[in-house]
């Protein structure tokens with residue numbers, strides 16, 4: 001059977017996997033924890049965190065105590081009810097044209113979504129548009145390098161804990177220069193750092209001793225990386 005890479009229908013076929021820590025989305029759990037660790041507690045009542053491509057809402061338990069209203073945006077009709085059930089105010093929408101007001105967000109996260117989106121600049125523009133001055137953008141995604149294509153597709157799709165086969169289209173992997181330049185154009189200076197799953201954590205996960213693997217910093221952004229930056233004050 002021919003796999004259509006990055007086919008949105010895959011998320012429907014995999015809908016039962018979202019909340020299984022040993023399922024096909026296992027690594028998304030690890031990444032959600034690492035992403036949430038970059039989000040500081042809310043500094044004002046009513047603060048809003050907008051979660052681009054929230055999927056099943058895996059970040060919800062990690063940000064629940066930070067004091068934000070957690071709003072999710074996703075296209076997947078089967079993922080959204082699961083996000084809702086975990087306390088995310090999840091709305092159906094496209095991250096390239098989000099149905100939310102300018103400056104409504106104290107934090108925008110875009111976790112493992114930018115590498116699934118055609119028209120990357122439109123998604124970045126939307127993330128920056130939603131941020132209020134001083135608001136925080138947190139992203140994690142895959143770089144558009146040969147190494148990344150090898151590690152995240154050729155290798156990882158064959159490994160336990162790796163992404164479901166066909167979920168990524170390497171042609172959409174993210175050009176770091178474009179990401180940083182587009183963010184800067186919209187007033188967010190993004191700093192990048194590479195991350196990977198901890199080796200010992202992965203060994204412990206494989207042998208069933210832990211449910212979550214810690215993501216650790218790595219000296220290159222050429223595979224998996226996080227980005228963080230604040231929107232400049234007007």
Ligand SMILES: C[S@@+](CC[C@H](N)C(=O)[O-])C[C@H]1O[C@@H](n2cnc3c(N)ncnc32)[C@H](O)[C@@H]1O
Nearest residue numbers: 028053054055058074075076094095111112116
């Ligand atoms: C790899 S999953 C990541 C989910 C979540 N951020 C996480 O880390 O658990 C990618 C998600 O992006 C959603 N998605 C893909 N393209 C989208 C778009 N243009 N607008 C909104 N959501 C999109 C998919 O439905 C899917 O839920």
